[in-house]
Amino acid sequence: MTVIGAGPAGLVCAIALARAGRRVLVREWHRNVGMRFHGDFQGLENWSGEQDVMDDLCAAGIEPTFDYHGVTRGTVYDSRGGHYQVQSAQPLFYLVRRGSDEGCLDHALLGQAIAAGVNVRFEDRASDVEGDAVLAIGPRRADIIAVGYVFATDMADGSWLVLDERLAPRGYAYLLIHDGRGTVASCLLKGFKQQAAYLTRTVAFFRDRLGLAMNAAKPFGGFGNFRIPSSAVQGGHPVIGEQAGSQDALAGFGMRYALRSGLLAARSILEGRSYASLWHHELRPLLRAGMVNRLIFDLIGERGLPAVEKRLSHGDARHALRRIYRPSIVSRLLFPIAKLRSLGASRDPSCDHIDCDCVWCQHQAEHNPPIADLNRTDGR
Template identity: 60%
Template sequence: MTGETTIVGAGPAGLACAIALARAGRSVVVREWHDRVGARFHNDYQGLENWSRDEDVLHELKQAGIDTDFEKVAVSAGTAFDAKGRRYGLRSEQPLYYLVRRGSGQGTLDRALLEQAIALGVEVRFDDRVREAREADILATGPRTADAIAAGYVFETDMAEGSWLALDDDLAPSGYAYLLVYGGRGTVASCMFRGFREEAQHVARTVKFFRDRAGLVMSNPKTFGGYGNFRFPYTAQQGGRPVIGEQGGFQDPLAGFGMLYALRSGILAAQSVITGARYSDLWQQSLGPLMKAGAVNRYLFNLGGDALRCLALSRLEHRDARIGLQRAYRPSLISALLFPFIKTRIGVSLEDPSCSHENCDCVWCRSVAQGNAPTCC
């Protein structure tokens, strides 16, 4: 690619790509069909994971030219619960993840990336829907379907800061429920991989659970919802164009921690433009092993049920949790043997039969009905 580079989508993947290209002296235009950055999000807390590699994620981003001046909280301890309500204390010497806010407000990850890009001379066009892939050089329009949804509340609170996780299918089928509280703000949600049609019941049970177990107190609660798409791409290219972020399937299918995968894929796409290297080679070398491990982890998570989840939590409690998670994402003989089978089934195994898109009011169906799901490229 020469001359001006056009990126479709102003999410973390698209903006990270734009920043990396602009730092290399390239002229970049980002076209976003929403009227603002972070339109899918509601000032909710999310985690920027820090366990899949030895290097701290903030250092990794800085090395790639991404400033980390967004609001963030290093989290190295938390509490987890199994399906029987047993409590596990998880700790690590280094941060497990960095808590960040998503949305269009000041201090959010999305807003910080936007401001960086503009400061470097990137032209960002909002309310600019792209209808054809040929209008772009790099595609980053976000998830095309929902393999998992998260629904719950953002709120104000005077309760103690902390993070809590629950692995209980009654709260979040095949997923997890979570409560994150920092700086007088909180997010409580059910992240479910099936049972979308019963979204409201899962959220209600989640709120009650954390009220009973963590002393949840909410003031001025506001509902929010989101969705994620997981798949293992063959080339992550469309018509020779790099496809990055969730549009390319770049997420961890176990936990749905996709921000780092999105940022990395955007940086790799920029490198392919700058150096002429094949994008498919770059992501397969850098992200492929992590995504394979995530797919195997998801398969075992579903297969092993509560017994395996209890065992995993117990092991994490008795060691540095970051190191324990890191080991789970390293290439192994088990993942090499299982992945070829899992790869053929990952789309089927994550498909939720309860969500038929008929008389369903889950967050994904609401987004489709309101015209808020991507429809181009």
């Protein structure tokens, strides 16, 4: 069995298969895991499932050998200067670091894969696919980009989110600090070409409000793709991770979906079940609900957001988010509208690839994506 791509989805799939006695080869075209990341904090969300995400991973045999920290409270700012405290009894999300360094999620999963007997081959560009394979090459276009800094700091731990078009058009800005490490970023769904200006405003906002102090700051950037394919199988091969649209269209919290898709693919192989059917019933409804949430978020606009933030600040925010993300009749009815709107607004017109140094254009210039045709599972 071959897994193409050594992201979280590909690695957890390989781990599950290898521990069940299958011989697994992982082919990765970068020289190491986590090369898209720089040790920045990301959130492993804990609201889209009934169980705690860490319990889900442990039940699937994925050991938490990476650094993680449960976040139960945070502050949300709106464009009018208001701010709201949100909290929950259980973690809203877990802070994890992404990258190839020790303690990062990617590094830990690689170690578990190798310990399980997986053969991981780096700098191996797959030009075609033969035999039994799982496809996990990641996103091949950007609907959202994140630009920011990782840094050292003596500030107290905390999590802060800002919903303000002046800092992050159609997106959000955030500051995450834990144990002397920090990540500050602006996540944009448009205005890619002006990413530097939005990041400057984001840093200024947190300096003004919280006294942000950054030491040894290093820039980073990332990107994500919002898409829901008509099928998660291509050429008879399961497609997992962001290549199969495992991303939250509202806020970009896609790691949990990606990990789940990798485990679903392994389960389909080991049990002789249809991966397409498993994905259709267990993942696609969540992805559709996320796209509907994005539609509602855009329609509400900045004027309506304070009411939503206020609602989240009363009671348990995890329970409220769970209700928002739960697939429902409403999400099924609104999905066709949400998808049409997404198709029309997914490409940022400012990112014209002419004298543009946004995160996405830099990535395109530095890398020639392998087997690009394998990223198309729905004609898009």
